[in-house]
Amino acid sequence: MPNQYQYVKVFAPASVANVSCGFDVMGLALDHPGDEVVARRTEEPGIQITRVTGENGVLPTSVSENTAGVAVRALLGHLGSDVGIELEVHKKMPLGSGLGSSAASSVGAVVAVNRLLGLPCTSDELLTFAAEGERVACGTPHLDNVAPSLFGGFVFIRSREPQDVIGLDCSKPLFATVVHPQIEIRTEDTRKILRRNIPLQKAVTQWGNIGGLVAGLLKGDYELISRSMQDVIIEPIRSVLIPSFAEVKEAALDAGALGSGISGSGPSIFALSRDNETATAVGKVMQHEYEEIGLDNEVYISPINKEGPRILEEVQL
Amino acid sequence: MPNQYQYVKVFAPASVANVSCGFDVMGLALDHPGDEVVARRTEEPGIQITRVTGENGVLPTSVSENTAGVAVRALLGHLGSDVGIELEVHKKMPLGSGLGSSAASSVGAVVAVNRLLGLPCTSDELLTFAAEGERVACGTPHLDNVAPSLFGGFVFIRSREPQDVIGLDCSKPLFATVVHPQIEIRTEDTRKILRRNIPLQKAVTQWGNIGGLVAGLLKGDYELISRSMQDVIIEPIRSVLIPSFAEVKEAALDAGALGSGISGSGPSIFALSRDNETATAVGKVMQHEYEEIGLDNEVYISPINKEGPRILEEVQL
Numbered sequence: 001m002p003n004q005y006q007y008v009k010v011f012a013p014a015s016v017a018n019v020s021c022g023f024d025v026m027g028l029a030l031d032h033p034g035d036e037v038v039a040r041r042t043e044e045p046g047i048q049i050t051r052v053t054g055e056n057g058v059l060p061t062s063v064s065e066n067t068a069g070v071a072v073r074a075l076l077g078h079l080g081s082d083v084g085i086e087l088e089v090h091k092k093m094p095l096g097s098g099l100g101s102s103a104a105s106s107v108g109a110v111v112a113v114n115r116l117l118g119l120p121c122t123s124d125e126l127l128t129f130a131a132e133g134e135r136v137a138c139g140t141p142h143l144d145n146v147a148p149s150l151f152g153g154f155v156f157i158r159s160r161e162p163q164d165v166i167g168l169d170c171s172k173p174l175f176a177t178v179v180h181p182q183i184e185i186r187t188e189d190t191r192k193i194l195r196r197n198i199p200l201q202k203a204v205t206q207w208g209n210i211g212g213l214v215a216g217l218l219k220g221d222y223e224l225i226s227r228s229m230q231d232v233i234i235e236p237i238r239s240v241l242i243p244s245f246a247e248v249k250e251a252a253l254d255a256g257a258l259g260s261g262i263s264g265s266g267p268s269i270f271a272l273s274r275d276n277e278t279a280t281a282v283g284k285v286m287q288h289e290y291e292e293i294g295l296d297n298e299v300y301i302s303p304i305n306k307e308g309p310r311i312l313e314e315v316q317l
Numbered sequence: 318m319p320n321q322y323q324y325v326k327v328f329a330p331a332s333v334a335n336v337s338c339g340f341d342v343m344g345l346a347l348d349h350p351g352d353e354v355v356a357r358r359t360e361e362p363g364i365q366i367t368r369v370t371g372e373n374g375v376l377p378t379s380v381s382e383n384t385a386g387v388a389v390r391a392l393l394g395h396l397g398s399d400v401g402i403e404l405e406v407h408k409k410m411p412l413g414s415g416l417g418s419s420a421a422s423s424v425g426a427v428v429a430v431n432r433l434l435g436l437p438c439t440s441d442e443l444l445t446f447a448a449e450g451e452r453v454a455c456g457t458p459h460l461d462n463v464a465p466s467l468f469g470g471f472v473f474i475r476s477r478e479p480q481d482v483i484g485l486d487c488s489k490p491l492f493a494t495v496v497h498p499q500i501e502i503r504t505e506d507t508r509k510i511l512r513r514n515i516p517l518q519k520a521v522t523q524w525g526n527i528g529g530l531v532a533g534l535l536k537g538d539y540e541l542i543s544r545s546m547q548d549v550i551i552e553p554i555r556s557v558l559i560p561s562f563a564e565v566k567e568a569a570l571d572a573g574a575l576g577s578g579i580s581g582s583g584p585s586i587f588a589l590s591r592d593n594e595t596a597t598a599v600g601k602v603m604q605h606e607y608e609e610i611g612l613d614n615e616v617y618i619s620p621i622n623k624e625g626p627r628i629l630e631e632v633q634l
Contacts, residue, residue, distance in 0.1 A: 024521045025528060158529035158545060159522070166532050166541065197514040200550070204341045205476070207524045211342060211531045212475035215483050218535045224483065228475060233517070 004118040007315040009038045012108030013152070013305045014093050015100035016176060016270045017144035020229040020261035021209035025157045027100075027148035029305035030176055033093040034149075035101070036312065037068060037108030039116045042084035047072055054091030067102040067133035068109035074129040075110050079120055085113060094298070097180045098264035100145030106133025107149040111309045126150060128163060139188060145264065152308035154217055171220035174304050175279035177257070179248065179286040180268040182296040185241050190265035193237055202232050222258055222274055229259025229272070242267045244289050251285040276301070321435040324632040326355045329425030330469070330622045331410050332417035333493060333587045334461035337546040337578035338526035342474045344417075344465035346622040347493055350410040351466075352418070353629065354385060354425030356433045359401035364389055371408030384419040384450035385426035391446040392427050396437055402430060411615070414497045415581035417462030423450025424466040428626045443467060445480060456505060462581065469625035471534055488537035491621050492596035494574070496565065496603040497585040499613040502558050507582035510554055519549050539575060539591055546576025546589070559584045561606050568602040593618070 013034040017027040042048070049061040049069050063069030068089050076083065087109060095101050110126045121129075127150055131141035147155040147165045154168040212228030215221070239245040239262060248269050252260040256278045257271035269286065273279040283299040290297040330351040334344040359365070366378040366386050380386030385406050393400065404426060412418050427443045438446075444467055448458035464472040464482045471485040529545030532538070556562040556579060565586050569577040573595045574588035586603065590596040600616040607614040 022524070022528070025525045156525075156528050156532060158525045158541075164525075164529070164544060166529065168532065194517060196517055198517050198520055200511060200513055200515050203515055203520040203523070203550070206520070207339070207527045208342045208473075208475045208481075210524045211339070211473050211527050212481070212483065214528045214531045215473060215485065215535060218532060224475075227481060233520070 002119045004317040005116045005314050006317050007038070007040045007313070008112040008115045008311065009036060009313040010108045010112040010115070010309050011036050011312050012104040012111065012149050012309040014104055015145045015148040016178065017100060017264040018234070018262065019154070019213070020231045020235070020259055021206055021213055022156070023231070023234045024142065024144055025210070026154070026213070027144040028154045028176065029148040029152045029308065030178070030300065030302040031305040032302050033099070033300060035092055035104040035108050036090040037105060037112050038088040039109065039112035040086040041116060041317070042086045044084045045082040047076065047085050047087065049087045049089065051088040052091065055095050058095070059089070059091065065136065067137045068105040070136045071106035071110050071129045071133035072113050074132040075113055075121060075126070078125065078129065081117070083117065085116070094180055096184045096186065098262065098266045098268040099178065099180070100149055100264060102137035103130065103134060103145030103149045106130040107146055107309060111150070115311065115314065123150060124163065127165065150308055152306045153304060156214060168214060168217045170217040170304070172222060173275065175273045175276050176302050176304065177252065177271045177273065177279045177283045177286065178263055178268050178300045179283065179290065180298045180300070181243060181290055182298070183243065183267050185265065185267050190238050190241065194234065195237070198233055205232050225272070226258040229261065231261055235261055238262055238266055242269065243295060244293055245269065248286050248289045251289050252282045255282045255285045257282045276303070319436045321634040322433045322631050323634050324355070324357045324630070325429045325432045325628065326353060326630040327425045327429040327432070327626050328353050328629050329421040329428065329466050329626040331421055332462045332465040333495065334417060334581040335551070335579065336471070336530070337548045337552070337576055338523055338530055339473070340548070340551045341459065341461055342527065343471070343530070344461040345471045345493065346465040346469045346625065347495070347617065347619040348622040349619050350416070350617060352409055352421040352425050353407040354422060354429050355405035356426065356429035357403040358433060358634070359403050361401045362399040364393065364402050364404065366404045366406065368405040369408065372412050375412070376406070376408065382453065384454045385422045387453045388423035388427050388446045388450035389430050391449040392430055392438060392443070395442065395446065396434070398434070400434065402433070411497055413501045413503065415579065415583045415585040416495065416497070417466055417581060419454035420447065420451060420462030420466045423447040424463055424626060428467070432628065432631065440467060441480065444482065467625055469623045470621060473531060485531060485534045487534040489539060490592065492590045492593050493619050493621065494569065494588045494590065494596045494600045494603065495580055495585050495617045496600065496607065497615045497617070498560060498607055499615070500560065500584050502582065502584050507555050507558065511551065512554070515550055522549050542589070543575040546578065548578055552578055555579055555583055559586065560612060561610055562586065565603050565606045568606050569599045572599045572602045574599045593620070
């Protein structure tokens with residue numbers, strides 16, 4: 001029987017959804033940044049969010065409006081439990097940046113509470129609960145941020161309904177660079193501008209690249225990964241919302257990145273590289289493009305997180 | 318320096334293009350049936366097709382109208398050679414069946430001639446020449462039959478232009494069953510009925526399945542292969558041209574097949590199974606469906622061909 005805990009503090013990683021060609025079906029986890037979530041048992045039954053720090057306190061503490069609260073409520077509902085739980089959410093990454101901020105909070109919360117209660121739920125169940133957090137954050141229970149944040153590594157979402165998530169282990173090292181220009185884009189808006197219909201010919205090009213990227217990762221073939229990181233459907237439309245997108249991407253590729261694209265629905269732009277040195281050089285040139293036009297920005301350089309969330313502290317019951 | 322030959326006879330395998338969800342990007346080779354092509358040096362420069370046997374002699378012997386002739390002409394054109402070559406094409410599989418008949422002839426021809434001449438061309442070059450044969454057969458230089466016929470196994474076509482073909486080695490055995498109802502469908506017609514635009518939502522479902530199938534093959538995961546063999550774009554449209562398609566497919570799945578769908582553009586229907594016994598049982602029930610409605614048919618049961626074409630006979634120069 002696994003231990004139960006009085007107090008658990010969890011780190012859950014940021015994630016890059018879509019990964020160029022994999023709209024709605026692919027995502028990867030970063031080692032950092034990420035959110036921290038504390039779960040604590042209380043006498044009084046039910047869920048309370050007692051603190052939300054970071055991001056200027058703009059996030060709600062109402063359980064039904066906060067992604068972490070919604071996700072934990074789904075978990076307790078599944079268990080039929082009225083255990084008393086206090087949550088603290090410490091945002092350590094920007095909101096609305098395209099780095100899976102809401103997903104990290106949901107994932108951190110369900111992992112912390114599941115551990116608190118002695119691991120009653122499977123990871124597949126946790127994924128479902130975390131996805132409920134996404135539903136409140138962006139209208140749809142998308143898995144392409146919660147799944148990588150929860151499982152680590154590259155994940156492929158074959159199907160959301162029924163939930164079918166596949167890990168894509170890459171035998172070769174990969175490092176991510178993400179530049180976040182300090183503008184806000186609402187995920188909702190980035191969905192609205194997409195076309196409902198697409199040309200079959202472009203869809204075929206896209207699924208060629210998706211299969212290529214999956215094969216490239218599983219075979220550890222950098223060149224194939226690089227050739228496959230092309231999005232002919234979503235990027236041409238969404239990139240118009242991101243200042244200097246073409247210039248930043250081109251600079252990243254020129255500096256040696258294997259590929260580059262929009263992180264999730266943006267505005268962050270990510271790149272993948274073979275090693276930390278290249279990822280760092282790529283970060284410099286991407287940042288340079290934004291400095292040229294005087295746009296505040298932040299750069300993250302991180303290996304791919306392979307383990308998912310980490311337990312930072314815990315106190316046994 | 319490789320040997321040169323006076324005479325080479327090659328077997329080139331049939332193939333199943335698309336493999337359910339992989340429209341235009343995936344194909345697999347069968348161990349049998351297949352075509353046989355003979356190439357022989359002659360004194361007189363240029364290409365002649367001296368014999369075409371099988372399929373009631375309906376195929377042209379004119380070099381510019383026969384896929385084998387067109388493919389060999391592309392090869393010699395590339396070499397700038399006016400060597401004299403006589404071809405015989407022995408059709409051992411039905412035309413217009415969806416089994417890559419034209420591709421097998423083109424592939425057999427370029428492999429035979431390349432060997433005759435001491436292997437001057439790479440396999441990637443041979444692929445391009447064989448694709449020229451497809452252009453004359455169906456209007457477009459599709460690779461999803463010529464690539465598996467030439468390389469063997471499962472192949473993934475990331476891109477046709479530029480040509481980027483990836484082998485997908487599956488560590489687990491797979492057996493194909495193909496039933497060919499004796500009706501003729503022109504590939505051209507099967508293309509015409511496709512919609513030029515498709516809903517983005519369906520495209521996402523499709524690329525989920527494509528990535529799943531690629532991962533399932535590379536991981537040797539039968540269950541994932543099975544879950545991924547679903548085509549929501551092409552099959553619902555093309556299957557209306559194939560009598561009893563739904564019944565035949567359902568019978569195959571009920572008999573234990575991992576998946577089933579249209580072979581290429583039809584009318585043949587294929588299924589994949591874990592072992593020869595299941596593939597044989599699947600063949601029986603598929604055939605039974607056509608016997609019920611009194612439609613003549615032929616059934617093929619074959620392991621996946623992993624080697625591509627085979628040299629059957631040769632005489633050194």
